[in-house]
Amino acid sequence: GNSVTQMEGPVTLSEEAFLTINCTYTATGYPSLFWYVQYPGEGLQLLLKATKADDKGSNKGFEATYRKETTSFHLEKGSVQVSDSAVYFCALSDVGNQFYFGTGTSLTVIP
Amino acid sequence: DAGVIQSPRHEVTEMGQEVTLRCKPISGHNSLFWYRQTMMRGLELLIYFNNNVPIDDSGMPEDRFSAKMPNASFSTLKIQPSEPRDSAVYFCASSSGTSTGELFFGEGSRLTVL
DSSP: OOEEEEOOSOEEEETTOOEEEOEEEEOSSOOEEEEEEEOTTSOEEEEEEEOSTTOEEEETTEEEEOBTTTTBOOEEESSOOGGGOEEEEEEEEOTTOOEEEOOOEEEEEEO | OOOOEEEOSEEEEOTTOOEEEEEEOOTTOOEEEEEEEETTTEEEEEEEEETTEEEEOTTOOSTTEEEEEEETTEEEEEESSOOGGGOEEEEEEEEOSSTTOOOEEOOOEEEEEO
């Protein structure tokens, strides 16, 4: 079956540090891949997406590349800010429009 | 454009009472999802509708939970009777139904059952 596995948290970084949150997936066919972000007290918001192999999604300085050979979609940012503190979810959707979410990774950025 | 609209944003009720949560999906979206989020269990899919028809309700905890989608612009999630363990944030989300379309989430309904 389809599933998403992402790095356990919580993650604590100093401002301007490099961020990587690992995400791997299991899926039949060719899923679309997503990163969502959830700020305290809010719903999940789409951060970026990639719909086919080797696509790179990017937004607000965050990037992730769809790697079919390693079934991965790792989230990276070169220099995090305090305002990036949130919970990050990796997700995939299959051809049937079913969505599968990882367990979420909490990020805290300290000044 | 308006996003996914949920009501109420907060609900506090006593054990045994009926709770109804409401959702208006984004216009034109034909897939609607109800999720529950707690610290212990994270984000759980409860039920998924496509073109107003329930496709997968395997995540609905038990018979106390029911969901309806009478038309393309409205859905309800009902808990009767409510229990303290139902306390959670309930999210509604909608999508265009295409394989590459993303989910759009509402701001959630925070339910507290005393």
